[in-house]
Amino acid sequence: MKKSIPTIAVDAMGGDYAPGEIVKGIAAATHEHDARFVLVGDSRIIKNVLDGVSYRNGSIEIEHTDEFIGMDELLPRALSEKPNASIARAARLVKEDTIDAMLSAGNTGGLVMAAAKHIPMIEGVERSALAAVIPTRDFKTDTDGISLILDVGATVGCNVKHLVHFAIMGTIYAREILNISDPRVGLLNNGTEETKGGPELRKVYKLLKEVSGLRFAGNIEGSDIVQNAADVIVCEGMAGNIIIKLMEGIADSLFELGKFAAKKNMAYFFALGILRSGLKKLKKKIDYAEYGGAPLLGFQHLCIKAHGKSKAKAVKNAAVVAVRSAQDSLCEKIRESVLEFNTRLPLDSEPGL
């Protein structure tokens, strides 16, 4: 049920710049929304940071814990050895149902596992999906856009039902949070024809045409991903994970290559200087910080994974998404749509892809 004031649990210790930038980002968010935040982490350090920043009175609480999980710690061992790690404590707080959503810039696997352990799944949903917002460009209309791609790593090895549910969850998130009014759903495949892929993907194709309230745009190929062929791109978690990391790798490589060229060649240095404002725009467009983090969908409360390198601005944007998800009853809307689909087109559990 929707509460009067959204309350968000925040893993204050997760991320490369935690807790400083996490706390600063949340402080900034308190000025934008009427929401309450519970910062989970080392209370002494958190208080220190809070003393130096401005935040709305009464909007921040601290839940103390000494333990946290580092970005490179091995999972699931780290979680079982540290039951009071900030990410696990935050997830437990959510479960106690006074909290609407949670947010972490920490270890992605840690967030997925902590959520799976503590937060119940939405009725009828069997697997969670991590969704990433990616920049796109439509060359027919010369306009920039964004697409949501899921799953990017929460569920490796999906069956037919999982992928259909991902399409439903992605559609609702794109509509409610990304403000895309009637999102087109594309199924990632090795060709656009209906007959492409194995038997599971062909079945997903058939089913997506039947889901009510879902606008299925058919199969899309790898080259379509960045060309705005769909607003919601559905794929299995291993493929999605490789895709977003590859995109990050290519962006990094091109910027490094530019720096290298500017260093080696005065004329290039000069030319890149002229292009700077355009390159800045491009960099901003592919900057995760703009998009409010990656939602982990499928649990009864939204979990937002902010990028590990998040600074205050990225944390603030992620916090705003968490607040909006609570205001819009996002997870309740997902529950209703999944239930409607499961009732109308019941599916057995199937072997994975």
Next chain:
Amino acid sequence: MKKSIPTIAVDAMGGDYAPGEIVKGIAAATHEHDARFVLVGDSRIIKNVLDGVSYRNGSIEIEHTDEFIGMDELLPRALSEKPNASIARAARLVKEDTIDAMLSAGNTGGLVMAAAKHIPMIEGVERSALAAVIPTRDFKTDTDGISLILDVGATVGCNVKHLVHFAIMGTIYAREILNISDPRVGLLNNGTEETKGGPELRKVYKLLKEVSGLRFAGNIEGSDIVQNAADVIVCEGMAGNIIIKLMEGIADSLFELGKFAAKKNMAYFFALGILRSGLKKLKKKIDYAEYGGAPLLGFQHLCIKAHGKSKAKAVKNAAVVAVRSAQDSLCEKIRESVLEFNTRLPLDSEPGL
């Protein structure tokens, strides 16, 4: 067995610029290597093109057929309706064992299916793999490089044995044809730790450490693909297919974006002009035409898939690779390595990933 003069069957009718550019490319190849080429396709048109170009006397034969498969025809139907399509006739010629290898710039699925129908697999190999050469950059040493990634679409849904065989085949191709002396093999996964991925990928990881003559560099992530973390990147076919198409899509988008910016803004136009020689170098580096096509590995004779947009130069480079594969007894070397592995570490057939 190695023959004195390598003989290559060429699907002269496959590709966006067939048969003109295909025939011209082969004509150019005859001046570089002592090889024989059998051009399969419409003899009247092929002769017309040959009349206008220079080629080594006695190095080209024509095998006439009226039928061919268009780039957008539906498979496998097109193949069964046109048993004499040029791509199928070329594969049949290879089978008759007077031919060492084949080459086509036509429909990829058509090549894979025609090869599977007519050319026997290498003893002990169960699935074929299409391998693509991709450009990479190592920022630690500021050097450019290339990597071979396989499978990129021949086998969707691979098991443990298939992936290990792909690693062996890729290693031998990288060493013999790409001249990488001791190629590092990376297993594409959703993280670098040994424990990443499902049970199948973890088993592949363990086995790759055991293969003799193979230099295993561990798991690699999506972001490592373009950063020269491995010389041979092993992955399942659906993921590989999406990856290479995504890379193509990103390259196209960036060049389109550059053109758009140059049109809208005089200063950008000017700056991009200064950068032109650098951008040309970059474009050449990511140009498939330089790399001699994508080898389809696993059959007793090498099949080379040239890009559908191949012009004469790309066809010539692909033909040179086909000739070298015959001179180097590539497929025989693969047979020996696979046999050695299969004998030493026998694996049951396993369910797919």
